[in-house]
Amino acid sequence: MHLSTSAIVLSLRSHGEHGAIARLLTPEAGMQAGYVRGGRSRRLKPVLIPGNIVQAEYRARTEEQLAQLSVELIASRAPLFSEALPAAAIDWAAALSATALPEGQPYPRLYDALDGLLAAIEAAPSAKGWAAALVRYELLVLAELGFGLDLTECAATGRRDGLVFVSPKSGRAVSGEGAGEYRDRLLPLPAFLTGGEADWDGIFDGLRLTGHFLSRDVLIDRQSEALAARDRLIDRLKRVVC
Amino acid sequence: MASPEIEALTQALARLPGLGPRSARRAVLHLLKKREVALAPLLRALDAVNDKLAICSTCGNVDTTDPCSICADTRRDPRLLCVVEEVSDLWALDRSRLFPGHFHVLGGRLSALEGIRPEDLSIDKLIARVAVGGIDEVVLAMNATLEGQTTAHYLAERLETYPVRITQLAHGLPVGGELDYLDEGTLAQALRARRPVV
Numbered sequence: 134m135h136l137s138t139s140a141i142v143l144s145l146r147s148h149g150e151h152g153a154i155a156r157l158l159t160p161e162a163g164m165q166a167g168y169v170r171g172g173r174s175r176r177l178k179p180v181l182i183p184g185n186i187v188q189a190e191y192r193a194r195t196e197e198q199l200a201q202l203s204v205e206l207i208a209s210r211a212p213l214f215s216e217a218l219p220a221a222a223i224d225w226a227a228a229l230s231a232t233a234l235p236e237g238q239p240y241p242r243l244y245d246a247l248d249g250l251l252a253a254i255e256a257a258p259s260a261k262g263w264a265a266a267l268v269r270y271e272l273l274v275l276a277e278l279g280f281g282l283d284l285t286e287c288a289a290t291g292r293r294d295g296l297v298f299v300s301p302k303s304g305r306a307v308s309g310e311g312a313g314e315y316r317d318r319l320l321p322l323p324a325f326l327t328g329g330e331a332d333w334d335g336i337f338d339g340l341r342l343t344g345h346f347l348s349r350d351v352l353i354d355r356q357s358e359a360l361a362a363r364d365r366l367i368d369r370l371k372r373v374v375c
Numbered sequence: 376m377a378s379p380e381i382e383a384l385t386q387a388l389a390r391l392p393g394l395g396p397r398s399a400r401r402a403v404l405h406l407l408k409k410r411e412v413a414l415a416p417l418l419r420a421l422d423a424v425n426d427k428l429a430i431c432s433t434c435g436n437v438d439t440t441d442p443c444s445i446c447a448d449t450r451r452d453p454r455l456l457c458v459v460e461e462v463s464d465l466w467a468l469d470r471s472r473l474f475p476g477h478f479h480v481l482g483g484r485l486s487a488l489e490g491i492r493p494e495d496l497s498i499d500k501l502i503a504r505v506a507v508g509g510i511d512e513v514v515l516a517m518n519a520t521l522e523g524q525t526t527a528h529y530l531a532e533r534l535e536t537y538p539v540r541i542t543q544l545a546h547g548l549p550v551g552g553e554l555d556y557l558d559e560g561t562l563a564q565a566l567r568a569r570r571p572v573v
Contacts, residue, residue, distance in 0.1 A: 144488050150393065175549075179558040183521050211560025212567065214521055215546070217528035224525050228487030358490025365485075365529065372532075 134200055136162055136191040139207060141247055143231035145181045147173060155181050155202055156231050157189055160244040164234045167191050167202025177204070183227035184210035184251055210251060218260045218373065221366040222267060226250055232359045233274055233351045240277050246270050260373055265331035268339035271347060272326070280304070280350040282342075284326055287311045297322055301345055320345060333374045340367055381407070433504075435480030435497050437462050445469065445478060452476045454511040458501060458530060460484050460518060468516060476514075479504065484517065484526040493529065501530070505537050512540040519546050519564075 140157035143164065148154045153172025158164050167189070171177055180187060186208040193200035213219040230247060234240065250270045253263040275281055282304040286293045289311030298307040298319035306327075312319055320342050323335030344363065352360055377385065381403060389399035406414040424439065431443035438444055445451065445465075455476025459465050465478045481496045505513060515530055517523035531541050547565030548554075554562070 146488075178520075179560050182560065185560070206558050206560075209558055209560030209563065211519075211558075212563035214519070214524040215564070215567070217532070220521065220524050220528060224487055224521055227521075231488060355490065358492075359487045361490070361492045362485070362487030362525075365525075369528075369532070 134191060134193040134196055134198075136165065136189070136200075138162065138189055140165070140187055140189040141227075141230075141244070141251070142181055142183050142185045142187060142204075143227045144183060145172065153177075153181065154199070155204070156236075157187065157202075157204075158230055158234070158240075158244055158247060159189070160241055161239055163238040163240050164230070164236050165189075165191060165200070166236055167200045169202045169204065179209070179211060180204055180206045182209070182211055183231075184213070184223040186248075210255065213255060218366075218369055219254045221362070221369055222254050222260075222263065223251065225362045225366050226267065226270065228359045228362050229271070229274060229347075229352075232356050233278060233347075243270075243273060243277050246273050260370055261331070261333070261336075264333075264336045264370060265325055265339070268323075268326070268336060268343055271340075271343035275343065275346050275351065278351055280346060282306075282346065284322065289313075296327055299342055304346060337367075337371070337374075340370075377403075434465075434478050435462070435482060435500075436465055436478065453509055455514070456504065456510050456512070457514040457516050459516050460523065460526070464516065464518075474514070476512075481526070484520075484522045485529060486522050496526075498530065498533065502533060505534060505539055510539055512542060515541065515543045517543075 138159045138161065140159045142155060143158055144156045146154045148168060151171050151173055153169050154166055155169050155172060156164055156166050169177060169181065172181055181204065185206060187204040188207055190203045191200035210223060213223065226247060247270060250263065250266045253266045257263045272282065282299060284296065284299070284306045286306065287296060287308040288300055288303060288305035290308055292308050295308040295310060296306040297309045298312050298316060299305070299322045300307055301320050306322055307319055321338040322342065323338040325331035325335050326339060348357060348360055385399045385403045388394055388402055389396045394402065406417065427439035429438060429441040431438055431441055431446055433442045433446045436443040436445060440447065452475045456479055457468060457474055457476055458479045458481060459468065460481055460483060462480055465480055468474050479497070479501050481498065483491050483496055485491055485493065504510070513534055515527040517527040527543055534541055545568055547561065547568050
């Protein structure tokens with residue numbers, strides 16, 4: 134195996150005295166793990182920070198072997214860590230990707246979406262500029278892993294307009310008319326996911342929607358521990374809005 | 376071929392950080408050769424630590440007394456409290472003798488991937504210490520990693536309702552650091568934290 138590519142750092146785990154195992158999201162080869170010699174050194178620690186873009190070079194004799202990984206920094210997101218909300222958002226986005234995605238499966242759309250989300254977190258003057266992108270990223274993670282929501286037509290009536298709910302069981306959109314007596318049991322579908330503008334109420338509805346399906350279908354058993362970072366992020370967002 | 380007892384000692388030493396089988400064997404040979412000046416004092420020291428080892432119920436430091444020698448030191452400024460992730464961080468800061476106040480060890484940092492939540496850390500104890508009063512400043516000395524900084528932000532939010540000044544260690548150029556060898560993240564932090572010279 135020889136892979137040379139740009140990649141987004143997702144996680145770093147210590148291995149031995151000085152080395153580390155890094156998980157990176159690559160555009161064409163999906164999430165790839167590699168052993169970084171001296172990965173905990175003063176020189177490489179600032180490079181292997183979640184959210185950073187690096188030039189990665191994987192080398193292994195066979196596909197099954199854990200590859201030796203060397204990295205060079207392209208863009209650092211470390212300056213964002215001094216702000217509470219961007220730090221929490223990067224923490225969650227990287228943890229979600231590292232926890233949910235299987236290794237070695239290509240997800241080029243997820244790479245582009247995560248790259249775009251991180252760029253939005255970096256560039257947006259306030260959280261409102263990236264919170265909707267975070268909801269869309271979570272929806273895309275669900276979709277790419279086979280748990281996509283169908284938000285195109287009403288599960289009850291087949292109508293393509295007036296969609297305001299999502300069934301927590303099937304993940305399909307439901308119109309106000311089709312909801313009938315079940316409306317209290319349905320999840321609200323924010324307007325920005327069907328072409329409208331994003332406001333804070335809609336963003337929180339979106340986070341509730343994706344949170345339900347992430348915890349039910351993707352982050353189960355031990356993986357559910359990662360959701361604590363998401364809860365802290367949402368608490369922070371709510372405090373900002375208040 | 377060494378006896379089973381010596382082999383067991385070698386294996387025990389090889390499990391320590393910084394030592395492998397070869398260096399453990401060298402250490403064992405040294406201990407055996409210098410039995411009186413190396414092995415006996417080492418045994419006595421290990422025995423004493425094993426007998427008296429205690430976790431400080433106030434700050435979480437590892438010492439042979441509870442409260443630890445730092446908490447019991449009346450010359451320290453009780454109005455200053457420095458929060459660190461691990462005992463090793465406390466020892467590193469105390470080695471420098473630059474911080475005259477007391478410490479609080481969290482026992483880790485929040486981690487989404489490792490599933491470490493606020494209730495897994497000594498955060499409630501910290502809040503209780505601050506709530507009692509008598510502390511003017513809390514210094515958040517977390518590591519400059521994503522998880523360290525996330526923990527620092529979380530602590531700052533939990534502490535903001537108390538009448539204390541919350542500060543954080545500066546990030547930027549290390550002593551002896553050369554600009555062209557630094558990563559852009561560190562450089563950006565250093566530029567942000569620049570201050571007037573005169």
